[in-house]
Amino acid sequence: MRIVVLAGGIGGARFLRGLRSAAPEADVTVIGNTGDDIHLFGLKVCPDLDTVMYTLGGGIDEEQGWGRRDESFRVKSELAAYGVGPEWFGLGDRDFATHIVRTQMLGAGYPLSAVTEALCTRWNPGVRLLPMSDDRVETHVAVTLDGERRVIHFQEYWVRLRASVDAEAVVPVGADEAKPAPGVLQALAEADVILLPPSNPVVSIGTILAVPGIREAVTSAAAPVVGLSPIVGGAPVRGMADKVLAAVGVESTAAAVARHYGAGLLDGWLVDTADAASAPEVEEAGIRCLAVPLMMTDTGATAAMARAALALAEEVRA
Numbered sequence: 453m454r455i456v457v458l459a460g461g462i463g464g465a466r467f468l469r470g471l472r473s474a475a476p477e478a479d480v481t482v483i484g485n486t487g488d489d490i491h492l493f494g495l496k497v498c499p500d501l502d503t504v505m506y507t508l509g510g511g512i513d514e515e516q517g518w519g520r521r522d523e524s525f526r527v528k529s530e531l532a533a534y535g536v537g538p539e540w541f542g543l544g545d546r547d548f549a550t551h552i553v554r555t556q557m558l559g560a561g562y563p564l565s566a567v568t569e570a571l572c573t574r575w576n577p578g579v580r581l582l583p584m585s586d587d588r589v590e591t592h593v594a595v596t597l598d599g600e601r602r603v604i605h606f607q608e609y610w611v612r613l614r615a616s617v618d619a620e621a622v623v624p625v626g627a628d629e630a631k632p633a634p635g636v637l638q639a640l641a642e643a644d645v646i647l648l649p650p651s652n653p654v655v656s657i658g659t660i661l662a663v664p665g666i667r668e669a670v671t672s673a674a675a676p677v678v679g680l681s682p683i684v685g686g687a688p689v690r691g692m693a694d695k696v697l698a699a700v701g702v703e704s705t706a707a708a709v710a711r712h713y714g715a716g717l718l719d720g721w722l723v724d725t726a727d728a729a730s731a732p733e734v735e736e737a738g739i740r741c742l743a744v745p746l747m748m749t750d751t752g753a754t755a756a757m758a759r760a761a762l763a764l765a766e767e768v769r770a
Contacts, residue, residue, distance in 0.1 A: 453478045455762075456643040456675070457579075460485045460656025461500040462517035463682060463690060463748075465507035467649035470754025472508070472578055475762065480579040481639040483666070485651070486564070487584075487591035487624050487659035490607045492541055493531065495551040496558055499607070500656065501568055501583060502550060509575025511546075517690075520546040540612040565633040582639070584660045587630035591655050593699070594621040606655055615692035619699035622654055627662040632669075640669040645765045647758075648679035648718075650689060650746065653709050654696040661717075671716055676765040678720040679713060680757060681706040684746055685726040707733040715739050720764040722746060722757070740768050 455478050457468060468482060485500045499518065506512040506520060513519045523544035532539055543551070550571065557567040563586040572581055591606040595617050603623070609615060640646065651657050661667040670677060683706045688694055694704040702712045706723040707730040713721075715738030723730055728743035735741050742764055748754040 453762075454481070454639075454642055454644045455479070455647060456481045456483065456639050456645070457647045457649060458483050458485075458651075458657050458660050458670075459500070459504060459649055460651030461488070461503040462507075464500070464649045464651040464656065465504045465512070466517070466748050466754060467651075467680070467758065468504060468579060469507060470748065470751055470756075471647070471758040473751055473755040474758035481635075481643075482579050482581045483584050483636055483639070483660060484568075484581060485584060485656045485660050487589050487627070487655060487662075488606060489588070489590060490541075490605055492538070492543065492551075493536065495548070495555045497543070497551050498554065498564075498568075498583070501581065502547070504579075504581055505568075505572055505575045505577055508577030508579060509572075511575065520544055523547065538608075538612070541607065563633070565635070580635075580639075582635050583633050584636065584666065585630040585663050586633045587626065589624055589626040589630050589659065589663070591659055592623050592625050593619050593696070594623070595619060610692070615695040619695050622658075622696050622699050624659045624662045627659065628664065630663045632663055632665050637665060637669045640666070640673050640675075643673055643675040645762060646670060646673060646675045646677045647761055647765075648677070648713070650680045650682035650748075652691065652693045652696065653682060653702075653712060654693070654700055657713075658700075667717070676719045676768045677717060678722070678761045678765045678768070679710070679718050680722045680746060680761060681709060681724065681727065683709055683727075684724040689747065706730050707737075710734045710739055710741070711737050719768040720761075722761055722764060740764065 593609040706727040710721045724746040731741040744760045
């Protein structure tokens with residue numbers, strides 16, 4: 453079975469770990485969000501790609517869900533002593549090595565897709581990890597701070613501000629001119645199943661779909677497309693997705709996110725049992741909907757979610 457997963461960071465990575473357990477023989481291609489990428493300390497940092505790579509490769513800090521396990525922060529402390537920031541973004545010493553290698557390879561002329569493949573040879577994540585694009589795309593957020601409207605990088609909004617102010621607009625800068633990375637469109641065309649894990653529907657999945665050609669490839673694919681709700685009981689399972697959903701006029705409900713994706717994109721949608729009452733609303737929108745437990749409490753529970761998604765894909769295919 454050829455499965456393609458459009459993934460963001462922590463939620464996408466943890467879902468992928470469950471998917472590998474549920475379908476160990478499947479050929480899995482991950483199209484990773486690069487809209488969260490940022491240049492810091494002269495280095496190219498790809499948070500979502502690295503979170504997938506570290507999680508599936510066994511190097512992730514499990515408690516945080518991002519960054520390296522057994523991390524230290526001596527380099528960051530030394531930079532701060534020189535007055536070099538930002539201090540709000542936590543790059544650890546082990547993590548720095550990944551970004552140094554990536555930046556050196558990019559500087560030597562290798563595209564991000566080739567660099568990602570090279571980095572994965574160390575981590576052996578068990579999936580083919582592709583960036584959504586080799587071109588630079590950065591998600592920016594419009595906010596009002598101290599009475600002044602500003603546009604800031606998504607990482608500043610999410611990490612420094614902790615989404616403490618309203619997001620007034622979300623813009624994937626550069627997406628309009630970007631092209632899908634090599635292998636992305638082919639993987640979608642050849643997929644047996646396409647899955648949208650419980651990643652942020654605006655700044656993760658939404659940014660991937662903003663790259664010209666990717667949404668069209670998903671909607672025209674012969675494979676069924678099944679998504680899993682990142683909203684349980686009217687609130688994000690993790691993070692502050694409600695803030696960016698509000699910026700695009702979408703309520704923080706499982707049904708509203710399904711409608712946001714739309715029947716033209718989704719064939720099936722899984723909601724948590726807490727939101728079972730919303731299933732008829734999703735069905736009325738032309739999307740097959742089932743209610744199953746969607747809390748990724750451990751790999752076993754996540755594998756059960758993945759099996760439910762694959763079963764729903766088979767149902768809508770028939």
